[in-house]
Amino acid sequence: MELNGHVALITGAGSGLGAATARHLAACGATIIALDFDATRAKATAEATGGHAVVADVADTGAVEQALREGIAAAGQAPRIVVNCAGIAPAARVVGREGKLSTDLFRQVIGVNLIGTYNVMSAATREMLVLDPLEDGERGVVINTASIAYEDGQFGQTAYAASKGGVAAMSLPAAREFAKSGIRVIAIAPGLFHTPMMESLPEETTAAITANIPFPARLGDPEEYAALVEHIVRNRFLNATTIRLDGATRLPPR
Known part of the structure; x- marks a missing residue:
């Protein structure tokens, strides 16, 4: 699918991977609907890309549906491209030092990362289904953000790894x-x-983390994530898979 002239809904668009993806796809000619929990950040991305800002907690089904309606009204058409970048990553033991269970945090992470991704995918594909097909009969593409933690989850990442494993699955x-x-x-x-x-x-923590990346031995640039999003959109034969983008990293236990 070409990007020029189509609408792209980006969640978590106010910062990080989402903001980089919004800028990149806008440069390719897409109209951006920037969805974020933070209204100020969503508006900043929308202004930077000439797009439209909408605000929602992705874990709230009703809020997602309302934000999507607002975005479609502003953009004039439903999105054919959806990129789910919204997520959180608090760390916690399954059982804390004093024997306290981390069930509430687990539920929160699953709510945002997994149910939130499902909410957006569900609401957006409902709108895609009624669009006219393009070349090869394609109507749209949904790109969800998992994490290498779904395979290499570290100590304290039980909730995060579980949520991202669900996204991949x-x-x-x-x-x-x-x-x-x-x-x-x-x-x-x-x-x-x-x-x-x-x-x-802290700088020393980042240095230790970077030392574990084989090549290139550095942190990834969000633009590299955005470039992969662009390729997935354009390459119609990519489907039903999870692509690791990690510089050959395999996370150690801690």
């Missing part, structure tokens, strides 16, 4: 469901990237 059954309608579903599993989450770490 959705690709095949969702792609099979939407195949007859010409909608593709793919996941990207990023490794360690220059994002606000990583930039908040």
Whole structure:
């Protein structure tokens, strides 16, 4: 699918991978609907890309549907491209030092990362299904963000790894469901990237993390994630898979 003239809905568009993807796809000619929990950040991305800002907690089904309606009204058409970048990554033991269970945090992470991704995918594909097909019968593409933690989850990442494992596992059954309608579903599993989450770490911690990346021996640039999104959109034969984007990193236990 070409990007020029089509609408792209990006969640988590206010920062990090989402903001980079919004800028990149806008430069390719797409009209951006920038969805973020933070209204100020969503507006900043929309202004930078000439797109439209909408605000929602992706874990809230009703809020997602309302934001999508607002975005479609502003853009004038439904999105053919959806990129789910919204996510959180708090760390916690399954059982804390004082014997306290981390069930509430687990539920929160699953709510944002997994249910939030499902909410957006569900609401957006409902709109895609009624669009006219393009070349090869394609109507749209959904790109979800997993993480290499779904395979290499570290100590304290039980909730995060579980949520991202769910995102990766959705690709095949969702792609099979939407195949007859010409909608593709793919996941990207990023490794360690220059994002606000990583930039908040002490310099020595970042250096230790970077030392574990074989090649190139550095953190990923969000633009590299955005470039892969562009390729997935353009390459119609990519479907139902999870692509690791990690510089050959395999996370150690801690």
